[in-house]
Amino acid sequence: MLEIEIDGKSLQVAEGSTIMDAAHEAGTYIPHFCYHKKLSIAANCRMCLVQVEKAPKPLPACATPVANGMKVFTHSELALKAQKGVMEFLLINHPLDCPICDQGGECQLQDLAVGYGSSASRYQEEKRVVFNKNLGPLVNTDMTRCIHCTRCVRFTTEIAGEMEMGQAGRGEHAEIMPFIEKTVDSELSGNIIDLCPVGALTSKPFRYAARTWELARRKSVAPHDGLGSNIIVQVKHDKVLRVLPLENEDINECWLSDKDRFSYEAVNSEQRLTKPMVKQGGQWVEADWGVALDYIGHALKDVVKTHGADAVGTLVSPQATLEEMFLAQKLTRELGSHNVDFRLRHSDFSLDGKRAGTPWLGMKVTEFAKLDRVLVVGSFLRKDHPLLAQRLRQSAKRGTQVSLIQSVDDDQLIKNTLRAVGLPSQLPQVLAEVVKAVATAKGAAVDAALSGVTVSAAAQKIADSLVSGSNAGVFLGNFAQQHPQAASLEALAQQLAKLLGAKHGVLGEAANSVGGYVAKALPFGHGGNGLNAAQMFAQPRKAYLLVNTEPELDSANGAQATAALKDAAMVAVFSAFKSEAALDYADVLLPISPFTETSGTFVNTEGRVQSFNAVAKALGETRPGWKVLRVLGNVLNLPGFEYVSSEEVRDEVLGGADEFVNGLDNGVNAAVSLNGAAAGGVERIADVPIYFADALVRRAPSLQRARDAAAPAARVNA
Amino acid sequence: MALIATKNPLLTVGWEKGDAGWGIKEYEARGGYQSLRKILTEKTPPENIIAELKASVLRGRGGAGFPTGLKWSFMPKVINGDRYVVCNSDEGEPGTFKDLDLLRYDPHSVIEGMAIAAYVMSANRGYNYIHGEIFEIYKRFEAALDEARAAGLIGQNILGSGFNFELFAHHGYGAYICGEETGLLESIEGKKGQPRFKPPFPATFGLYGKPTTINNTETFAAVPYILKMGGEQYLNLGKPNNGGTKLFSISGHVNKPGNYEIPMGMPFSELLEMAGGMRGGRKLKAVIPGGSSAPVLPGDIMMQCTMDYDSIAKAGSMLGSGAIIVMDETVCMVKALERLSYFYFEESCGQCTPCREGTGWLYRVVHRIESGEGRPEDLELLMSVTDNIMGRTICALGDAASLPVRSFVQHFKSEFEHHIQNKQCLVPHDVQRAGSSFYM
Amino acid sequence: LIDREVAKYPADQKQSAVMAALAIAQDEKGWLARETIEYVANYLEMPAIAAYEVASFYNMYDLDPVGKYKITVCTNLPCALSGGVHAADYVKEKLGIDFNETTADGKFTLKEGECMGACGDAPVMLVNNKRMCSFMTPAQIDKLLAECK
């Protein structure tokens, strides 16, 4: 520890920290633009100049390492003069268009200028004008406002993993830009908006939508991937106008993926369903809630009476709230059916009943970031889990070795990854090779099922890497969990983890993949066995309840699902949206709230319970899903539907667990079988494109215009 | 080619033969590579060599004038991993053209100097960064490298000593800022030449993040000669604390512009003589004694100076790179400053705020004054803008851009005021036109 | 040709050859088009924008087409004192173009240069980044322009 003094206040700081770090600890604010705690140090803006005893010149706090006994003055005359001087330089070529600037009100330059800039400019010459650049549909540019702090450049290079921005030219002619005619296509691109200290980079969808100070800021949780990024939703007149990250070092740090940031556009979309609708004689008519719910009530009772409760099937989206999931399954079970599931994209359910508990990440996200060896099987990592991939990207810089077994040789932009590529049907084989290699290396017995396996060079490399570590982790991505032989993959992952003395887990597919288990939205293990998601369509039911999901797009076999739904006697859709497909196969449409208009809970991939409240008033006659289900329970006069708040529901589900849920366990009791792999031939890679994955992103126009939304050219791996 | 006159030549003995004298044969004929051979055969302890350099008080010839022996002793002792020696031949400081002739007439002295440096600091790789506009010189240096390689004086296991040193030439492509040592390193790494914040210094974090020592071409060239004659002798060629001889590049209004090697401490008046005196016998008005970044000095003050770091510093300027820009009475100081300010404005790397924004501001104001639109408050403004630039930037270009402005205004205030009041030059245009001999 | 440059640097430092590679590409194509820069970047396995940063940072790269002969005249102070500016004026007059312009026949492009480190030989001109011409008098300029066929 070093002993130093800042503005007369003495404190101890760690070896190697900078004056900026020290000031941070001392709670002293030093003005800055280019410095950012998550980025490398550029020291180019010079705003952080401070006086240091015995130093002839003012020094940049962000780049100057503290020395023992150092005396720093952040607001001395010398320091202030230097800071004022820099501020003047920054302003001479900065347009004075704050009144029309989207950054107005949250602009670091504006804020500091008020404190430092002298009102009248001594600069009488022509101001610089810089042409704007097209960065794509998400980020808007006003490059004349740029102050060349290079935060955006450093972000793309260091955090997003691909240098998509640079500083071209020299001196006053220097311009921040992407390569000619290129856009910024990173799935994390939106973060450069937050990083830009001025209004040079702003949100395109938000452009001119409102003045920042008119916006109410409300906390919420991102409803897409399993990470459950914390967000601030900004609302004006009950309309969601912008989403920003809510810093949480344990989860999303200060970042946000583009899908989490821009999917809000969907809740303002034309396709919102605002009134209950009922199909009468093939005609859709708007109806009162009462009428609509009675209609469902009767229909359900009929079906149960004539065909038995087993004719009822309930499908819940893995992005539904814990409360919606729980009430949906409770209602179904009370009707006497166990046909309820949320795992629509899965195709191998053979582990049902053989699980020791709820599959999860297997560790905290912060522990995930500390692993020194990582193997990820079957994942489009960057797109499926943008911020987990980012964590690995940073670990890799610290020496963590990341290995990937995937069906497409995508570059995850993670430093020197080892990759083994195999046809989808071959994934289990490839993983088996690694398991075998590791077993051999460890001198352990090899599972008989692997006797026929021959280890490829790539697999051997991965094995060697894994064995060389002391804190390894083995993970199954979405593609592996949805794989026809998911069971074998899980069993192999478990074997591998055992051999390595490592932890294993799954990368949570969706915002509530863990929650689904906790809420019992499963056909097994809760007083009887029913049909799983695949079976419910393979063996069509008479009545379907669809909560928040669009099976034609959300399930493993969309065509089969659509067929089953068309033939059903009654399909009740609980959704925020009106879709052509639903109008075709449904009989009742009930407008339920998207995540912005209801309270609820998501349990993220590390088992963390995250509850949130509505951030905006429900649109039209939309009602929160949990309320609708609760009332439907009453309509069907089923017992135990007297909840008065979503919290009440949640507490019943969680049984006391508040921060993390109980029963997390990736253990499976299953044997590996490597046959049944239709080797060779041409196989389609069943990749779920990032901006296609759920009902919200599908309806966010800006995301749909992004590179990653370009029609999934059915990727084939021959 | 530039004229050469010398007083007891050292660095320039090889120059007399002109373009015929650069080859390795000629170099060895005049005793070249003896120092290197001696060191490698006797396995001279590096400390001894550093001691000699310290005794010689050789000061960096690149501009900063930092004692070379001391600099070499900064390299971390622990010998593991790569280390580099880099030669700075990106001679871009207006008025300087000595390294050009050094590489043209005596490239092997630089190679030998670098090899010795590599031996002392146990570096195994080196680069010579050569100014972009001098392609022929770059080619010649590469030819010299081939010769040295063929003769086994660089490369693997040099002269069977087990010492390896690979040396290459890196061709710049037009950026003054790459003369700044860390900008230069960035440039070799294949990036734009934006200087790095120091600390860390190159000695600990240099090329590719490895320990690196950078010296100017002339500095390296002097090393073999020093070791041959001994530090003491070398020091005595010059005057105390200003060791040896130095190359001076004289440009501007003299009869014989060119490079001159003279012992440190020779009176400027004498040097001016050697350079053939003032062109057309006109009156000496001003001199920039150390390259365009050094403060200008009025002629009469300059005539009192001797050519060494201390004397010039006492007069309020810097010996810098030893580029002497001589101006006679036909020069309009405002126009002269305008051109210099334009240079720094164009060459700022654009990285840090005060320089990126400030150099443009300075140029525009000076330009305004020159074109008759100056305002009374402008001189004040210029001073305060330079105040806000100096000492607040990442590299010294900020200061380099400010010092000329300050000194020009300080020493020739009346000319600037005349410009502002009468919206025109004190020096009639036809007189200025006559200044350059072009139309004769 | 590029590989010879790559060989100068440590194996994991291909990017160091980018300046030379761009120079070679420019000599071959006359100027650096977007595609050319992208090609070089891919060849050296570096981001295209990083190569563009370099191409746009150094004076001697041309990001726009230039004439068959690019003449760069140093007008910096030391040269100017010995006629640098006047020499430039003379060339402008002869070719009927200003700095950064190209003659109608696409033969000549004129550029204003910064110090070339040859102030002693002023006025100096650089032809196509390679050939340095010293002590340029009107007569010699005429001769030079005549030589450029």
Ligand SMILES: Cc1cc2nc3c(=O)[nH]c(=O)nc-3n(C[C@H](O)[C@H](O)[C@H](O)COP(=O)(O)O)c2cc1C
């Ligand atoms: C803007 C700027 C330009 C410079 N240009 C050169 C140059 O052209 N040649 C040079 O040798 N040193 C130049 N230097 C000095 C170098 O940074 C460095 O001090 C020098 O190469 C060290 O070598 P020396 O110790 O032998 O002088 C420049 C410095 C600055 C700040």
Ligand code: SF4
């Ligand atoms: S002072 Fe100028 S040249 Fe030096 S780093 Fe800053 S901007 Fe670049």
Ligand code: FES
């Ligand atoms: S924050 Fe320190 S220089 Fe920008």
